[in-house]
Amino acid sequence: MSGVLLGSILSALATGLGALPILLLQGSITHRWRDILLAFTAGIMMTAAMLGLIPEALNYGGIIEVSVGLILGVLTLTSLEKVIPHIDLEHSISGIQFDEKAMLIIAAITLHNIPEGLSVGVSYASTVNDTGNLIAFAIGLQNAPEGFLVALFLINQNIGKGKAFLIATATGAVEIVASLLGYYLTSFIDFLIPYGLSFAAGAMLFIIYKELIPESHGDGNEGNATYSFIIGILFMVILINSF
Template identity: 40%
Template sequence: MLAAAIAVGGTVLGAAVIAAINEWVPHEHFSQGLHGPRSEALARIWLFVIAITIHNAPEGLAVGVGFGVGDIAAGTTLAFGIGLQNMPEGLAVAVALRGSGYAKAHAFAIAGLTGLVEPIAGLAGAYAVSLSHVVLPWGLSFAAGAMIYVISHEIIPETHRNGFARESTAGMIVGLVVMMFLDVAFG
């Protein structure tokens, strides 16, 4: 019962923290529009950049926890899988910035910086888990809850807009299968 309670508690805590960040930090989604406190000082493109940055935090946390337990193969597999899906995200940021008139080098640099939150969150996750294995189930379930919140609240609505639900669902299944393969083959 204690293990189940920890899994539930960590998952709820992870989702709650990302939900709070979602409410407190101004950002924008393509189909959902503005979220968080309104800020007239921020250009709309920066609200999108902030949204991508927010959603990168739980990914970095998950990778950090994976490495923090000392299982280099599992951490590497997770980092590789998340890194693969980060490429189109970075491209989306760079393309949006280019469309807003930013120079190529500037857009590329900003897109790269949106991913900087991942190694920072990763270090925090690895450090927390390395302090005590008691923290491990909390860290893993916290990261899971944060990622589930992001997927449900942001990614699925974005990918299912404009009648592309079938294609995005197929893409999600392919991504899941690739991650399972990597986990079984290299984990």
């Protein structure tokens, strides 16, 4: 219990850590660096899903359980996006601009943090050592640039830097609740573990392919984004092999 609580808190607080530089930022981040960050985190999440969550799900169940859980994860994210649509970045060379209201941005980002929290909690319910730590670390690495971008979103909506930092940090807090929920459900109902792990993998893969990769390729930075994606994969492979 203490492990999942600590892991979920640290991965969630990574959102605030990523938003911290916004307090010192004088200008706006370029699309090039934004695309590199998105692609790098996509590589990290891809490796965590394919080498962490899915193999672990197969250890607990068969291909049917894994397929059902993965499809449910994708369908759940698809349904959630219809309720609160994803806020796409407006692609322009001059900078990142938004026309949507700040509250919708906050709601969308918070909503998309739920499956990430579930991923952490379900992973800690696994009996294999360090699976939870691995996924929590991967989600934390993904949360850091996300927190930076969320704070940047809010500043572009004429919200002060301090308030933008606090709001960006708060969007990650939902992951703690989702993590504990995923942990308790899979811990006390054993047969849910393969479904939960593959559900989390499906949700992560949906986010990667639906959001992170397309957004990193929208401004002519496909080459840099591709290399960054591969570096993210290699970084996580080295991490998994080391720990």
